Amino acid sequence: MSYRAGPLEARQITSVIKDCKEAGVLAHILHQQRGLLNHSHVSAAWVCLARIGTRGRGGGEVREVIAALQDRTRGVHDRMDGRDIAKVMHSMAKLHQRGLREDPGLLAAMQRRAAATAGEFSPQDVANVLWALDTMGVTADRVLLEACMIRHLPAPMTSL
Numbered sequence: 001m002s003y004r005a006g007p008l009e010a011r012q013i014t015s016v017i018k019d020c021k022e023a024g025v026l027a028h029i030l031h032q033q034r035g036l037l038n039h040s041h042v043s044a045a046w047v048c049l050a051r052i053g054t055r056g057r058g059g060g061e062v063r064e065v066i067a068a069l070q071d072r073t074r075g076v077h078d079r080m081d082g083r084d085i086a087k088v089m090h091s092m093a094k095l096h097q098r099g100l101r102e103d104p105g106l107l108a109a110m111q112r113r114a115a116a117t118a119g120e121f122s123p124q125d126v127a128n129v130l131w132a133l134d135t136m137g138v139t140a141d142r143v144l145l146e147a148c149m150i151r152h153l154p155a156p157m158t159s160l
Contacts, residue, residue, distance in 0.1 A: 008033060010041075017044045021052060023061040030068045039076040043084040045069055050091035053098055062100065070103050077106075077113050082120030085113050086128045093132035102136060111144055118147035 008016065013033050020026045026048055030037065037045075049065055073088065080088070089110055092102045114129050121129070126148045133140045 007036060010036070010038065013037070013041050014044050017041060017048050020048050023049065023052060023065050026052070027061050027065045027068065030065065030072070034068070034072070037072055037076075039079040039084055042069060042072050042076050043080065043087050046073075046088045046091035050094040053095075066095070066100060070106050074106055074109065077109055080113060080117070082114075082117035082125055083122075085110060085117055086121060086125035089114065089132040090128040093135040096136045107136065107138060111138070111141060115141070115144040115147045118144065118150075121148065 013029075013036060016029055017026065020029060026045060030045060033041070045065075046069055049062070049069065053062070077085070077088075092107070092110075096102060111133065118126070129144075130140055130148070
């Protein structure tokens with residue numbers, strides 16, 4: 001699907017974001033559709049940005065996209081499910097590996113949301129969230145670790 005300016009339907013926004021190949025184009029999409037972006041669009045945009053990295057005209061566009069995504073993520077992270085949280089945190093860590101730094105306040109909010117949604121995590125989501133935190137030099141807080149353990153470790157055997 002090629003991008004056309006103007007308001008799009010929700011499915012079209014997701015498709016256009018997923019098809020994006022350059023940070024500058026992604027920045028334009030996020031700006032044009034900013035009033036319509038929901039938590040799924042934000043998650044897709046983080047994944048897209050982690051995939052495309054700095055392809056395009058330069059790092060300034062990537063920083064512009066990150067700033068827009070951080071701002072929008074603050075407004076919608078409380079509606080993200082476990083899978084979206086895991087994807088966003090994983091994407092943030094991939095960008096961190098490329099030298100792009102995340103907002104510590106947003107990262108703390110994402111970690112709290114991860115703890116709240118850990119019951120929805122697949123084992124891969126748990127691995128992605130914990131890898132992401134470690135990659136970004138953040139110690140997973142106790143609430144998150146306990147939520148992941150309760151969900152994904154077998155109950156202790158009480159009798160043989």
